[in-house]
Amino acid sequence: MPILHAMQETFGYVPQDAVPLIADAMNLSRAEVHGTFTFYHDFRHEPAGRHIVKVCVAEACQAAGARVTTDKIAKALDCAYGETRPDGQVTLEPIYCLGLCACGPSAMVNGRLVGLIDDEAIDEIAAEVRS
Template sequence: MRHETFSNERTREIVSSHLGLEGPLLPILHAVRETFGYVPEAAVPVIAEELNLSRAEVHGVVTFYHDFNRAPHGRHVVKICRAEACQSVGVETLVAHAERSLGVSMGETSPDGRVTLEPIYCLGLCACAPAAMVDGRIIGRLDMEAIDEIVAEVDR
């Protein structure tokens, strides 16, 4: 999906189209993310001004929710569950393997824009093995072989 280049004007249009909603901040942030592919830092003061909120209030919501990325994602997004249940069955070893294999640290995007590696907290599949999500597709029973398959998929 191609995203638009950020502009204050387009951000104001998005805000304006949501002003009739009760509690419009979350829908506006979702629309900004859909439009630009992320929530640019420059959008925060525009949204705050248009909604008569402080920048801190808008920034707090953006940083609270993991789905409001503040930089463009890579072409592929790999999310590995780091909730307590997955930690108890060894997900940290898998995270380290994924970081080495993908060439990117958790929470970052590769310099070539190929992949973003992010934490996620609970996919509901943690009965016996960690889980992951690749480009929105859930993968259960995550192990080293599954990580290697993910790496091969994003390298295509």
């Protein structure tokens, strides 16, 4: 796992070519490495967009109005959840809980945490993604 994390940190995703190399170095089968790689939501199979927006969709944020907020964000960014916009500008992902449950709805924008998301915050996120 630390190797896969390091790969993703360096390349932004885990290239398929890396699987046999890791298997070789760890004395594991390719199937075992592939299994681990594909089990976890975090590891990307392809490069992400220039900006990464992760929006919390779990219950506490839902209670705070996230069902509406998540739709608004998708519309503002013109991107569906789990996808990268065709121009490669942004990747939008759902995330299950950032631990900001008393200040929801919340999101992580390029690694920066945002709580109490309102329309103004959505505009700011959209502006950041345009840059």
